[in-house]
């Protein structure tokens with residue numbers, strides 16, 4: 130509680146001294162302004178968890194696409210928008226490369242508005258881990274930041290929609306102590322978009338430690354081919370998880 134209050138005061142002082150400019154439109158006032166957040170295009174349907182195709186809106190409710198040949202090991206996949214959407218991309222870039230932790234308030238509002246209503250109860254959010262080397266370079270894991278904001282947004286929206294009494298019972302939590310990434314490989318984003326090449330690059334790079342939750346939602350900023358998340362899911366499934374889903378801010382190249 131004390132830390133939260135200190136952080137809030139610090140933010141207010143920083144905002145006063147250095148007024149924020151929107152990372153997407155450069156307007157003064159917020160790190161990621163309401164206009165930009167609300168103009169982000171929703172996906173035209175749901176995402177097939179086996180091949181990552183967006184199934185058109187007319188077929189909403191279907192989990193996999195017709196005659197799907199995809200082999201991805203996910204139970205469900207959710208994203209909040211497309212990576213080619215410049216206003217979403219700007220926020221993701223800011224999160225990932227500038228370490229804009231100040232963005233968290235606006236990110237939480239965005240997540241609060243957009244959280245999928247069909248997230249399975251009792252699932253544990255696991256942020257996609259970075260290798261130790263990359264974590265050292267960057268100083269933080271953007272997936273962890275997103276997972277923490279989703280957890281916070283989830284509790285706030287539950288609190289708003291139901292009595293506060295059952296918040297604890299349904300609360301989701303984030304586990305940073307289950308999945309680890311060893312070895313330093315080439316960044317997937319700098320490689321070709323070929324699934325096989327990317328799968329080879331991340332092979333056996335995840336380790337699972339301790340008790341594995343049954344129902345897991347992997348959290349990341351972007352899902353492209355799904356190769357990295359699939360490798361993580363395989364490690365979790367073979368360590369005892371029953372279902373592994375994925376939730377990302379964006380889907381696409």
Ligand SMILES: [Zn+2]
Pocket residue numbers: 151152153154155156161162163164165166
């Ligand atoms: Zn803006």
Ligand SMILES: [Zn+2]
Pocket residue numbers: 177178179180181182193194195197198199
């Ligand atoms: Zn499919």
